[in-house]
Amino acid sequence: MIEFRDVHKHFGPLHVLNGIDLSVAEREVVVIIGPSGSGKSTLIRTINGLEAIESGTLVVNGIAVHAEHVDVNRLRKDVGMVFQSFNLFPHLTAIENVMLAPLKVRKLGRSEARDRAMRLLEKVGIPEKADAPPARLSGGQQQRVAIARALAMEPRIMLFDEPTSALDAEMIREVLDVMRDLAREGMTMLVVTHEVGFAREASNRVVFMDGGRIIEDSPTREFFAAPREERAKQFLSKVIRH
Amino acid sequence: MPGAIAFQFPDLFFGGLWVTIQISALGLAGALVIGTAVALLRISPAAPLRWLGAAYVEFFRNTPLVVQLFFLFLGLPLVGLRFSSDTFESIFRAAATGMALYHGAYVAEVVRGGLLGVDKGQIEAARSLGLSYAQMLRYVQLPQTFRAVVPPVGNIAIALVKNTSLASTIGVTELLFGAEIVESRTFRAEESFATATLLYLLLTIPLGLAVNYLERRLLVAR
């Protein structure tokens, strides 16, 4: 479903992606962990073309993202993304946020879009906030609306870029619950997170990155039982302690 | 008493005021359209479009409006471009066009500032939903600039109302030209100009108060 081959990218002198090889199969849930600045966010942002790659190949859902003249908008219809800072549109209500792309990109009718948006808000557990503007929602609620918004395009892949880093402890749970349900339903997911608990319960694989490289890529159970790499071990011990 | 003369020459004072209002409204509408279009050029991903937008803004802001009005009034007909076959209509339209072109450059800078003020995450979120660049502008970026640009555009509107007086230099009988005509007929300069002053204040003071009110509300909201 997603295939990285020897992908490189620099930010100035920084080699943020240094020879990435990674493949993700359909219905797989992959958690990407690693210290900040290790290239995790950049990695998943290349998948829907928010970041361009400099060399190597990247094929997502049969579309070569790296190729010139590729229609990224077609690609993005199949790839949903959830951001650390929610990025809800402040001038639209919760349900309008969810309806926007189905109306404008998929050209659905208003009532159909509304029905579907409502179902998604029910799914993420906040139908009662449908007509509230984002400013009136808590962080956890905003992030759940953002997940519903991404799901509204019926993506085949969901990308999560540190979806809970901006949230308080109790709100983290409500967001992770929604993500867990999604994983159980068989959505293909790539999740950048520090939530080890979520990785342990909900993911199939853990990818550990440092310095723009993938240091370790193991099945979840193996990774937590005994990380093969020293750096992963150190990182894990630090993350779990607090 | 200043103002009484207005009722002796209602055509020149109230008629002039009406022309001032018309040119202001047409000019502002045009400036908003031009300004938004130029702002979009200014933030375009294509460098040549950005240069075009910058050239527009710099040219119109760094040359006097009267020169631009003379150009529209005298220059365009010489290359075969006429606003209207009727001379009075023609200078009226030249004036409104000049107002729109000149103030459009100021509107462009304000709208550009508003567009750049929109959080980058908003644009990324819209793009990752599959919205095209144009859809992203239309449904996400532009609506969010609206709040921020209302007070500055209000200030431009005030400048525009005052600048309609420059239409008198190409012969449009707006408020100032009306007062000048009355003065030349009656030699009552104080009364004529005091009356024009009152009528201008009638337009610009309420506008100014409204803008100040909006400004303060926005400053608090931040």
Next chain:
Amino acid sequence: MRPDTWGMFVDPAILRFFGQGLLETLSIAAASTLLSFPAGLLFALGRLSRRAWIRWPSIAYIEAIRALPVLLLIVYFGIKGSTLFRPLFGSDFDLPRFWAGVLGLSLYTSAVLAEIIRAGIVSLPRGQAEAARALGLSYAQSLRHVILPQALRLMVPAMMGQLTTVIKDTSLVGTIGVFELLRQGRTIYTQFFNPIEVLLFVSLVYFVVCFALSQGSRRLEVGRVPRIAQVKVQELQLRDQAA
């Protein structure tokens, strides 16, 4: 357009004629700025005064003038300037048109400069004035040695920005018969019937002067201007960039 008239722009006599116009334009701008700066400073302090009989007239002057078209002021002084000053300078006094224009422009510019200077003063941290007074400086001394040096420095770019507006506005003084740059141009194109060429040339001259000034003011490093002053300056620049 008449291609045969482009050649005139390298004719030294024609260029000298334009040069005289430019000189007049710059002289009007300089005289207006020099007159309006002290006046603007006084009105700024007046508006900040604790005495109501000083404060309210200052507010009225600044706000009324800023609400008026600068051309109205110029035309008024062009027509009535002389009679206004006859009580002062004698009954045969005749105000030169140059000074009538300068007067109209200065009236307007002083009100705008007053607002720029006031924005600079109120944006300074309160502690500055308090510290100065605590040291035993009088109100005038604290203004002179502490407040104004900081406030004026902060506002130099904004004041330079207003100077480009003054230069653009000098083109209005041609309407009362002062032979500034645009008026010289009009004289030429009524002779040679080439308004397009002349107006483009005149635009270019204005552009070079104003663009250089506005770029210069943008490049000036004066330290961080507080947000409250930035907002005020933006408002002034939009509302008072007359013509």
